[in-house]
Amino acid sequence: MGIQDIIEGKKQWRAHMARVKALPEDYQIVYKEMQRYLFKVGPVDLPDGPLLPGIVDFFEEGAAAGKGVLELTGTDVAAFCDDLIKDSPTYADLFQDSQRGGSGTVEK
Template structure:
C-alpha cells in the first residue's frame, strides 16, 4: 500500500469493491445477512473504517464457507446478528465510535474546566 493510497483511501475502495463482488456471488439469504453485518459493524469502526476491513473479510469468508457447506444463515450466525457483530468487534460491551467520542469530549471539557477553575 502506497502513501497515496493511504491518504486518498483508494486502497479501501478497491478492497470494498472486492468484498461486494464476493458477496454478490452468495445466495440471497447470505447477501441479506452480509448487509446486516455491514450495518451493525460500522458502529465499531474508526474514522476511516480501516480497522473493520479484516473483520469484514473474516465475516464474509465465514459466510462463503457456510454457503458452500450448505449451512443456513441461522445455523452460522444465530438469531442475533447485532450480538454476533459485537462479538466480532471485540465482545459484548465493545466500545463504539460514539463511546470514544463521548469519552474524548468529557476529557476535553474536564481539562477546560480545570484550567478555568484553577
C-alpha cells in the same frame, strides 16, 4: 492519503462487494444488515480492518458447507456482531472518553 491510495481502496472495496454478491441471497441479506449495524456502532478500524473480509470468509465457508446463514450467526444477528467487536474500540468509546477529558484514544 494520495490519489493512488484512494484508487486502490476502491478496487479493494469493489472486489470485496463482488465476493458478497457471489454469496447465496440469504447470506447477502444478513451480511448487508450486519454491515449497516457495524457501520453505526462498529469499531474505529472497520473500513480498513479485517472484520468485514473475515465475515465474508466465514460466510463463504458456511455456504460451501451447505449451512443456512442463521445456523452460523444465530437468530440475534446484532448480538453476533456485538460479540465480534467486544474487544475493539468504537467511535462511541472515543466520544465517551473525550467527554470525560481523556486522551482521545481508548484502550480495551
